[in-house]
Amino acid sequence: MKFTQRSFAGPGEYIDAESIGDEIRFVLLWSTGPDEEETVGEASHHSELEGLARWVVEGEARSANFLAWLKREPDNPHDPKAVAIVALLEDQMPETVSYLPRPVARQYGPLLAEIDEKTGREVVCRGRLIVPKEDHHHYSVVLRLSPSLLDEFLAWTALPEDAKDEATRAAWKRRKKPPI
Numbered sequence: 001m002k003f004t005q006r007s008f009a010g011p012g013e014y015i016d017a018e019s020i021g022d023e024i025r026f027v028l029l030w031s032t033g034p035d036e037e038e039t040v041g042e043a044s045h046h047s048e049l050e051g052l053a054r055w056v057v058e059g060e061a062r063s064a065n066f067l068a069w070l071k072r073e074p075d076n077p078h079d080p081k082a083v084a085i086v087a088l089l090e091d092q093m094p095e096t097v098s099y100l101p102r103p104v105a106r107q108y109g110p111l112l113a114e115i116d117e118k119t120g121r122e123v124v125c126r127g128r129l130i131v132p133k134e135d136h137h138h139y140s141v142v143l144r145l146s147p148s149l150l151d152e153f154l155a156w157t158a159l160p161e162d163a164k165d166e167a168t169r170a171a172w173k174r175r176k177k178p179p180i
Contacts, residue, residue, distance in 0.1 A: 068127030
């Protein structure tokens with residue numbers, strides 16, 4: 001899967017250039033602070049996580065960063081409000097690697113639905129796979145994301161088109177990061 005970047009999109013927008021069927025449009029959101037969301041269900045996706053683990057960087061807490069698609073699953077037979085974490089890597093098909101915990105999915109689900117409804121985009125954030133040094137088979141996934149970041153993006157989408165570039169520049173200046 002390849003991603004092309006578009007300048008002056010919301011906080012950051014990526015488009016799936018090699019679409020599988022219909023094109024999926026993404027908006028990339030990330031937290032610059034300490035906000036992290038833990039996920040669940042990694043044990044059920046062990047083989048998928050092993051593929052992701054080949055990108056692990058050695059260190060005390062071995063980890064690999066990846067793009068994580070927060071994919072709502074309204075047809076999930078166990079929980080129609082489930083939010084899957086789908087790893088997006090350029091060299092492999094998207095695969096579910098974990099889920100948001102139920103209470104967290106209830107918080108994010110409506111925001112994800114609203115973003116999709118208003119913009120036609122799916123949300124992607126920075127994910128991190130952690131593999132403890134002492135246990136190479138106990139994977140955990142955390143996301144750099146907060147509900148306030150989704151709220152901020154929704155506020156940005158409500159701006160008139162001519163105000164979006166200026167608002168984006170101001171947001172990047174506050175975060176001390178260059179515009180995409």
